[in-house]
Amino acid sequence: MLAYYIHFAFIALFNHLAAESTSIKCNPDIDPHRPVRKEECLKAISQIVYNPDNTLDLASKLADYTYGECNISIYNELGSRITKSEVEARFNEILEKCRYDAGGTTTHSKDPIWFYTGIRALGGFQSWDSDFPARLPTCAINDDNAKPLTKDDCMK
Incomplete structure (x- = not known):
């Protein structure tokens, strides 16, 4: 009988760890109309x-890539080894669960690697997108408390 309880506890623990290692968070509030x-x-x-x-x-x-209105990001701060199939699997999990919403997940099985899908930037942040035209002048400021930029603020 004790073996049954140990077996049950092991399965419960394994399922809990598996759920924690790939927990996906969706955010429908980012830009619901996009x-x-x-x-x-x-x-x-x-x-x-x-x-x-x-491998990456x-x-x-x-790694940050944009196509159309979609922006994807991978944050691998510790430089962990990750394969193409792992990257594709993580993004597919996010896209399946979150459908039309932005979302992300962090792997905890090894070193933390964060995956994110969302929409492309607007305004001054467009120059940060991977498909922003090369050599095109841009002027942006990364400070929420700064006053909006004018044409005169940017160098020609």
């Missing part, structure tokens, strides 16, 4: 550059 479109996110995911062995470069601590 949905995250799965087909655009899949194209953004397809732009990720991998090593010949299908260990020096890539932040």
Whole structure:
């Protein structure tokens, strides 16, 4: 009888750890009138550059790609080894659970790696998107307390 309880406790613990390791949080409040479109996110995911062995470069601590209205991000602060199949699986989990909303998940099984899907930036933050045209002048400030920029604030 004791073996039954130990077996049950082990299964419960395993399920709890598995749920914690891939817990996905969706955020429908970010921009409800601008949905995250799965087909655009899949194209953004397809732009990720991998090593010949299908792993992210260990020096890539932040990967950020944009296609259409979708923006995807991977934060790998500790430079953990992660494969293309792991990246695609995490993003597919987020896109399936969150549907049209922004969302993210952190892996806890090894070193923390954070995955995020959302919508592209607007206004002064557009220049941060991966598909912003190269060599196009831009003027932006990253301070919520600053007054709005005018044309005269930007160098020509």
